[in-house]
Amino acid sequence: MTAILNNSSTPPALIFSALGDDTRLELIQRLLDGTPKSVSYLTQGFNISRQAIRKHLNHLEKAGIIRPTKVGREQLFQIQIETIESSSKYLAEISSQWDVHLNNLTEILEDETVDR
Amino acid sequence: MTAILNNSSTPPALIFSALGDDTRLELIQRLLDGTPKSVSYLTQGFNISRQAIRKHLNHLEKAGIIRPTKVGREQLFQIQIETIESSSKYLAEISSQWDVHLNNLTEILEDETVDR
């Protein structure tokens, strides 16, 4: 499922940097139910100011992790899941590269113990 | 494959934060061939100082992404792939949660268009 449009691929470091903060990870969790939410609404439950939350949302937006929609005087944010997925793929790629070389090392070790 | 021991699970935000820098991502790439590498060796090719690289390595180490081994006067670093994998799982979990709610929304829309 998922993935429809979006091909704007933010650089991995920028995405990870945006994910590298507890407040922002919590904001993402709260947005996961799929319904777009306003800045004020998202501020509830945190004990930091609306402006602080706004700055975190800016980070997430610049990284392409969330997307704003203006509705009246409110600005509603929703998850842009493709961005999360692209960073997920980046990590999967790292793991698979590691496995390749790990397999090579294992083969070498086996060759040695068989004493060829 | 992969995963043997390690259960020290670094908090996700700390891991992502460590991944959120181009220099550190590049260091990880260079360590992916599986052979442990020293600070001086890893410094080659970057045009920043050894101490700067050392600080980046500290970040990665604190996040549990790399692991040092002391050999003579050298300190060799290698990837701790389980940490990467744990953050990868975190992202996969986000994607799957998103899909769940997206499916729910789709069902609602279908119900509406069928006009029940």
Next chain:
DNA sequence: TTATTGCGCAACCTTTTGGTTGCCTTATTA
């Protein structure tokens, strides 16, 4: 129409981050 609510902008502050340089110690190796 008058409050009130949602937000944006900007100034300001402190801590963290990403770098630097200088100097000292400890293994190597010539």
Next chain:
DNA sequence: TAATAAGGCAACCAAAAGGTTGCGCAATAA
């Protein structure tokens, strides 16, 4: 043994991050 290569430690610096408060404006509710 003397020179050299690998690194640790610490001081220092500028810029970025994560907050705050104050204020003004536009949309909504009384």
